[in-house]
Amino acid sequence: MAFSFTEGRGADDEAQKALLEKFKEPQHFMTPKDPKLLPEKMLDVDSRQLESAKEAELIKGVRVRFLEAGQDRTIDSKAQYPKAIEVTGMSAQASVFDLRKKVAAMEDMPLEDINLFAAESVLSDDVALHEVYMDWMGSGIDDWPPRFIVKPRVKGFEIHVSVKPMRDTSDWDKGRLMSYQEQNLIFDVMPTTKVKDLKFLIAGRIGIPASRHQLSAHIRRSLHNLGEYIDLDDDEKTLADYELDKYCVCIRFEKAHFDANGDYIFDDAFYDEKGYHPQPAGCWIPQDSIADRRRPDANTVDPNQPLSIVSDRRAAERG
Numbered sequence: 001m002a003f004s005f006t007e008g009r010g011a012d013d014e015a016q017k018a019l020l021e022k023f024k025e026p027q028h029f030m031t032p033k034d035p036k037l038l039p040e041k042m043l044d045v046d047s048r049q050l051e052s053a054k055e056a057e058l059i060k061g062v063r064v065r066f067l068e069a070g071q072d073r074t075i076d077s078k079a080q081y082p083k084a085i086e087v088t089g090m091s092a093q094a095s096v097f098d099l100r101k102k103v104a105a106m107e108d109m110p111l112e113d114i115n116l117f118a119a120e121s122v123l124s125d126d127v128a129l130h131e132v133y134m135d136w137m138g139s140g141i142d143d144w145p146p147r148f149i150v151k152p153r154v155k156g157f158e159i160h161v162s163v164k165p166m167r168d169t170s171d172w173d174k175g176r177l178m179s180y181q182e183q184n185l186i187f188d189v190m191p192t193t194k195v196k197d198l199k200f201l202i203a204g205r206i207g208i209p210a211s212r213h214q215l216s217a218h219i220r221r222s223l224h225n226l227g228e229y230i231d232l233d234d235d236e237k238t239l240a241d242y243e244l245d246k247y248c249v250c251i252r253f254e255k256a257h258f259d260a261n262g263d264y265i266f267d268d269a270f271y272d273e274k275g276y277h278p279q280p281a282g283c284w285i286p287q288d289s290i291a292d293r294r295r296p297d298a299n300t301v302d303p304n305q306p307l308s309i310v311s312d313r314r315a316a317e318r319g
Helices: 014-022 047-056 096-107 195-206 310-318
Strands: 062-066 083-087 115-118 147-151 157-163 171-173 176-179 183-189 213-219 228-231 248-255 270-272 275-277
Touching (some): 195 248
Parallel strands (some): 157 248
Antiparallel strands (some): 062 083, 213 248
């Protein structure tokens, strides 16, 4: 027999019976009035119902965080947000522009310094707030009410730096890998910024010394071709010298493995005829990322071992 609310049948367990009992009457939020009331009194609206109706039309609270001021404009797990506010009284049908104006008024800031982002996505002014939601865990916009990040206006121009996944930038916690992924770094730079200054910005973000950076830029001067890659091999040249302020698509980062003399740089642990040599002092590569678990300084936690084994946990619960 099919389950039906309207006909009150098919309740084969206690949960379904409880639902039938709860919803057996028509559902509404109206309080019945005494039919003996005068006609003018019948038209009176309950103030509590009116207040509830108003609140139901508005989002409870929109959380807005402010990205730390500076040249680093990257939004990721390492970003710092020194300030956060909650904006109330916003409708889901309101636009991003409406929210920008309200935040600017609340913080007494120029509208140009209120640029809203959801996760890493920039939002145009005509986007409605209800559109900044997706029922997809991990999408970055799976929170309701939606959460926003404010970036100030760009002083120069934004340049994107792509860092491929590598052990040097991986994150580990107590012997277990937490993050190993490509990074897209964003910096606010000027045409007069030198290549070495850009390297220092990147070094401050990923921890690899600027002396080990090899940068190449994707330049696209025309939409009729895919462009070309050029090496940024002169630290004293400015970004304008390479025309990055006009035609740069992005910059690709690679770590230099050889010094100026062509010799390999040993910046990690290794074995030779004398035995095991640990990582040198000041090494930025996470020690737990070394695959050889026979080494004397290996973590006692095996990263391949599961956090828990169901059979062992059930046995412990029974005991």
